Amino acid sequence: MTVTKTKELRRVIIEPVTRVEGHGKVSLLLDESNVVKQARLHIVEFRGFERFVQGRPYWEIPVLVQRLCGICPVSHHLAAVKAMDLIVGVDKLTPTAEKLRRLMHYGQMFQSHALHFFHLCSPDLLFGFDADPAIRNVIGVAIKFPDLAVQGVMMRKYGQELIKATAGKKVHGTGAIPGGVNKNLSVKERDAFLKDVDQMMKWSLGAVKIAKDYTVEHLQTLAPFGSFDSNHMSLVRKDGAMDLYHGNLRAIDSTGKKIFDQVDYQKYATYLAEEVRDWSYMKFPFIRSIGPENGWYRVGPLARINTCDFIDTPEAEKARKEFMAVTKNKPNNITMAYHWARMIELLHSMEKIQELLNDKDLQGKDLVLKGKRREEAVGMIEAPRGTLIHHYRVNQDDQVTMANLIVSTTHNNTPMNRAVQKVANDDLSGQKVITEGLLNHIEVAIRAYDPCLSCATHAMGKMPLIIELYDCEGRLIDSKATR
Amino acid sequence: MTAKRRGEARRRFLLVGYGNPGRLDDGLGPALAVQVEKLGIPGLTVDSDYQLTVEQAADVAGCDAVIFADADVSGPEPFGFREIQPTQATPGFSSHALEPEDVLALAHTMFKARTRGFALGIRGYRFNDFGEALSDEARKNLAAAVTFVEKTIRDGLSEWM
Numbered sequence: 001m002t003v004t005k006t007k008e009l010r011r012v013i014i015e016p017v018t019r020v021e022g023h024g025k026v027s028l029l030l031d032e033s034n035v036v037k038q039a040r041l042h043i044v045e046f047r048g049f050e051r052f053v054q055g056r057p058y059w060e061i062p063v064l065v066q067r068l069c070g071i072c073p074v075s076h077h078l079a080a081v082k083a084m085d086l087i088v089g090v091d092k093l094t095p096t097a098e099k100l101r102r103l104m105h106y107g108q109m110f111q112s113h114a115l116h117f118f119h120l121c122s123p124d125l126l127f128g129f130d131a132d133p134a135i136r137n138v139i140g141v142a143i144k145f146p147d148l149a150v151q152g153v154m155m156r157k158y159g160q161e162l163i164k165a166t167a168g169k170k171v172h173g174t175g176a177i178p179g180g181v182n183k184n185l186s187v188k189e190r191d192a193f194l195k196d197v198d199q200m201m202k203w204s205l206g207a208v209k210i211a212k213d214y215t216v217e218h219l220q221t222l223a224p225f226g227s228f229d230s231n232h233m234s235l236v237r238k239d240g241a242m243d244l245y246h247g248n249l250r251a252i253d254s255t256g257k258k259i260f261d262q263v264d265y266q267k268y269a270t271y272l273a274e275e276v277r278d279w280s281y282m283k284f285p286f287i288r289s290i291g292p293e294n295g296w297y298r299v300g301p302l303a304r305i306n307t308c309d310f311i312d313t314p315e316a317e318k319a320r321k322e323f324m325a326v327t328k329n330k331p332n333n334i335t336m337a338y339h340w341a342r343m344i345e346l347l348h349s350m351e352k353i354q355e356l357l358n359d360k361d362l363q364g365k366d367l368v369l370k371g372k373r374r375e376e377a378v379g380m381i382e383a384p385r386g387t388l389i390h391h392y393r394v395n396q397d398d399q400v401t402m403a404n405l406i407v408s409t410t411h412n413n414t415p416m417n418r419a420v421q422k423v424a425n426d427d428l429s430g431q432k433v434i435t436e437g438l439l440n441h442i443e444v445a446i447r448a449y450d451p452c453l454s455c456a457t458h459a460m461g462k463m464p465l466i467i468e469l470y471d472c473e474g475r476l477i478d479s480k481a482t483r
Numbered sequence: 484m485t486a487k488r489r490g491e492a493r494r495r496f497l498l499v500g501y502g503n504p505g506r507l508d509d510g511l512g513p514a515l516a517v518q519v520e521k522l523g524i525p526g527l528t529v530d531s532d533y534q535l536t537v538e539q540a541a542d543v544a545g546c547d548a549v550i551f552a553d554a555d556v557s558g559p560e561p562f563g564f565r566e567i568q569p570t571q572a573t574p575g576f577s578s579h580a581l582e583p584e585d586v587l588a589l590a591h592t593m594f595k596a597r598t599r600g601f602a603l604g605i606r607g608y609r610f611n612d613f614g615e616a617l618s619d620e621a622r623k624n625l626a627a628a629v630t631f632v633e634k635t636i637r638d639g640l641s642e643w644m
Contacts, residue, residue: 067505115537119537138537138589139570139585139588139589139592142588142589142592142593143592146592146593149589149592149593150593150594152537153537153538153540153541153589153593154538154541156536156537156538157538157541160538170532171532171533172533
């Protein structure tokens with residue numbers, strides 16, 4: 001929904017969008033009857049990382065690119081190192097190296113999904129979208145639902161400790177290196193994690209139940225909320241199983257029909273393209289064969305559950321079947337179902353962690369391989385928020401000469417904008433008074449995607465929430481700021 | 484050693500040095516953590532991170548007192564040290580980056596802890612550029628802060644608790 005004549009319209013700004021990663025803003029243009037004429041999610045930060053890394057030696061990249069983000073650095077670490085494996089001529093890692101990387105990745109998925117569900121979105125689900133913002137936050141959850149808050153904290157901590165043990169540090173670790181890893185997991189470290197596995201499994205099963213019960217109980221309200229039919233894309237294993245660490249690309253349409261399948265991700269640029277728009281620093285990717293108008297797609301937990309044929313861990317597979325039954329085994333296009341899908345992935349990650357911790361290969365000593373140097377490679381991984389693409393060219397002097405990164409949230413750019421437009425039309429249009437609760441409806445729809453809008457900043461907690469209201473002449477008539 | 488001092492030695496302390504080492508003097512908190520950890524002070528656990536996060540509430544709850552150490556853009560030289568109270572206002576934004584008062588509040592609320600909290604602000608001067616080096620002035624302030632933390636923790640924070 002784009003409007004060219006904006007002078008007669010009233011502008012409402014939500015800036016920054018809260019309880020998401022990074023900084024974004026929403027602008028709404030309303031006419032004199034408060035009907036929404038245009039709704040957009042703007043990404044207002046500029047990264048420029050593709051330029052920063054040019055000229056740097058390739059072996060620095062898996063560490064350097066983590067500076068993109070203080071929230072999911074492991075995803076960038078692993079996507080970059082997967083590309084650099086190929087640059088150093090390694091097509092297949094040693095079992096120890098691959099399993100350690102997978103453990104690091106599942107630890108990342110586990111902590112990220114736990115934090116999002118229990119601390120970022122749960123205030124909306126537990127208190128209601130329109131609840132008093134004074135209680136609709138993490139402290140409110142801690143006061144009213146202390147057991148859940150503690151579970152969220154302890155699950156996040158468990159995942160972070162796994163990252164520390166495999167990557168060397170909780171944030172910006174160095175564990176994965178081109179061709180392998182630089183350490184294994186000691187028996188002492190393994191036993192410390194095994195001690196808490198049963199508790200983590202129990203809480204993971206409980207989290208799936210909470211998300212499922214909430215979604216099913218509120219299905220009538222949630223089904224249309226910010227929802228629309230869309231394409232979906234993710235990596236899947238060769239046999240169609242969900243695989244969060246490695247696989248080939250699969251895209252399906254809203255009915256489940258395959259658009260492409262088992263595409264070697266080295267060829268991603270043949271299948272995907274990106275469009276630039278002048279009002280956002282975030283690009284708009286689309287499937288080339290369909291074009292920019294209808295070729296946009298969703299990624300992340302909802303897309304992954306929709307695209308895979310099955311999950312190879314028993315409890316998560318059982319949960320997936322229950323999830324798919326809601327839409328009679330057709331793709332689920334309900335935006336708010338992202339939360340339930342995310343918790344199924346959390347459970348799957350925990351099952352994988354348990355499986356890996358009991359694998360003696362983690363104590364192996366064969367850590368790194370080398371091969372014949374290559375000059376170009378793509379690394380891809382399913383990050384917590386969706387498919388993450390790192391593409392590099394490296395010259396004979398070992399310097400990076402080209403980098404292209406398509407981060408998970410970028411894939412979801414058009415879907416998030418659609419969700420904002422849908423909620424603005426359904427919930428805000430024509431309202432005489434636009435309350436904070438109503439504006440939160442828009443944020444709830446964005447939050448379902450768990451977007452990471454930029455690298456984390458130290459000053460994040462100090463930024464005020466500003467909502468500005470302009471009249472038809474463009475004059476600021478009201479402004480509210482909260483911490 | 485007196486009985487009182489033996490009792491103090493059993494106290495558990497946590498030092499959390501936070502900030503972004505890639506933004507010059509913003510790395511003062513993590514730099515302090517590195518230096519203090521090397522001292523091996525009994526009863527002290529040291530943690531370092533880019534920012535404060537919710538799971539640190541669990542670590543805070545497990546100790547008698549916590550010191551949150553951060554770079555300070557405008558505080559006293561070489562550093563400022565004060566006791567903090569759990570926040571009464573609720574964090575309205577993101578739970579990925581919290582203030583020390585918020586982490587303390589989460590520790591008290593979720594884990595029923597009564598941990599005392601302190602904020603150490605080490606004065607820095609250069610923040611608006613990329614680089615992993617501290618300025619000369621910040622390094623001097625860091626040295627003073629390390630000496631202060633060592634003495635204060637070895638004394639069991641006796642002046643404050």
